[in-house]
Amino acid sequence: MRQIIEVLRLKYEAGLSHERIARACGLSKGVVGKYVSLATAQGITWPLPEGTDEARLEAQLFPAKTTPERFAEPDYFQIHQELKTKGVTLQLLWAEYVERHGDKARRYSQFCHHYRLWRGRQRRSMRQVHRAGEKIFIDYCGPTVPVVDRSTGEMRKAQVFVAVLGASSYTFAEATWSQSLPDWIASHQRMLAFYGGVPELLVPDNLKAAVTKADRYTP
Template sequence: MPRRKQARRTTVRDIRTILRLTHEEGLSVREVAERLKIGKSSVSTYLLRAREAGLSWPLPAGSDDDAKLERLLFGRVGRPPRDLSEPDWALIIRELKRKGVTLTLLWQEYRACHPDGYGFTWFCERVAAFRQRMSTAFRNRHAAGAVMQTDYAGPTVPVLDPATGVIHPAQIFVAVLGASNLTFAFASSSQKLPDWIDGQVRALAFYGGVTKAIVCDNLKSGVAKALWFEPTLTATFAAMAEHYDTTILPTRSKKPRDKAVVSYCTLFGFR
């Protein structure tokens, strides 16, 4: 069995090169790591320690001594401290309810204010934990093939007509299977009944089958009266459900948890 290759030990000379390539030549952490054959995390750590020690490039006079420079950079033992400031989680939850606001966008704003703060995974986990503390909710476990949830995403997408050169806003129809989270998206010209029916049909064709129920938004063009167990559908939407031998369950007004899977996709963005 071949022996594992030993990692190259980073020297003080390498740290000087890291500072020079970063501040003088403007290379990114990835580019510096590739040039010196050093891990990106190591390069980031050395840059952080240099920033904490007040060092940049060119180095101040008297920094030619390797031992002195090493004491400046590594006098503190242990992992470099991080910015432990936490966002206002209540404000984050309120911001998520706004149209077009996603977790990625909020995390980027947090890192802009706290460059040495926590990563995206930590941010998402803390948001989920804060949500759970705020309110308790029943966890709905979906059986495979039981439910397809459909809705329109909030933001529109500009679409250019190649024939006329006119830009039209396109509505994004989204369908998600409850059990697998398999997602289908389709751009339509409007949210009117023909486009609403077309989106449902295209989604079923994409999945290659029909679910037992379709949990959908209570769109006025498809739902005349939105009741959870006895809804009144428009004639065309009811005819489509009869043709596919499925049940239509429009969600209640202002109850996004009735279609939580598709609401998550339209609110937080597609993965």
């Protein structure tokens, strides 16, 4: 506890010397002199304004030192997202960052270093960065969908084919009667028509229609 208020009270109200104030408060004469000098420099007089407490007075006499920000910090999440775009590199994103921030921009090596530090602090999982147009992940989702024939009232279970673009997570889904090879191929045709193009890779799961031999590690 600094006891600034008590020091000022004894100085200005009681008129004690710095030595006597120091003994009364258990402080050194140097500390007492410092408090009085700081109060004088700040134009603080006795009695103190109503509502002034120790914490407020301390903040006034000893303001927190603020260190000016030397570098403009990039938006690392945005960088991470943009790296998913085909052809986008850290070098390109750094050049855009320098153009925006000029002298406050980090050097390229530091830019990359801090991005990797940020990435390492994210949730611990196997992170994958997919380029645009590179992969479509394909599978049937677990639950089937009940479909009722309006004319007969018969209910059948339909399978749900799902495809997801690796970079954007843009999703295509449709229902088919089975997971047979003909339905599988037909779903691919409609999926590619929906996306309006063909990716570099089609990545299926271990379903029977997609693989010749199921394997845990190399489907």
